[in-house]
Amino acid sequence: MTEQAEQPFLYVVVCAAGIAAGVSKLISAAQERDWQVGVIATPVAMGGFFDVAAVEGQTGRPVRSAWRTPADPRPFPPPDAVVVAPATFNTVNKWAAGIADTLALGTLCEAAGTGLPIAVLPCVADALAAHPAYQDSLARLRGMGVRFGAAHTGEARPDGGRPEFAWERALDLL
């Protein structure tokens, strides 16, 4: 067995939040911790939320977003763990409701059912996070064993600065 084949495989699910532009930080940190990384993005996230070509260069694999055809082989090995970062209001709610109409959501719904470690870093504005459906979704996913990082709003502080997004926290949660 090659050294590469012995490395655990991490799926990084990227949603369409503005902070997604920094996802390379998470990939680098995961690789430093000896994970192989494959990125699965939501279809909206593919539309300019992060540099897809740079991520493909960094991971050495295509970024997946569309379903494969039945005849196509699975392009990624099965995961040993899954990180969702950033996680949007939309994806958290759809995942908790069991909706699997994108590859990202299908992957998340399935992963939760296998008992794999799953860590989520939400990036959701306070006004959206106050929606009762979101609070119910968090409770439901936590009840399924999904691990959450601290709330992050993506919004600027009164002094104009922006709080850091704790990318590495996702790896600590696994």
Ligand SMILES: Cc1cc2nc3c(=O)[nH]c(=O)nc-3n(C[C@H](O)[C@H](O)[C@H](O)COP(=O)(O)O)c2cc1C
């Ligand atoms: C520039 C921009 C930034 C956004 N940032 C966020 C965000 O931080 N969190 C969030 O929940 N939605 C954010 N949205 C809205 C989502 O992109 C939108 O709800 C989308 O449907 C999410 O799709 P997805 O969950 O499939 O990735 C943003 C939209 C735009 C245009």
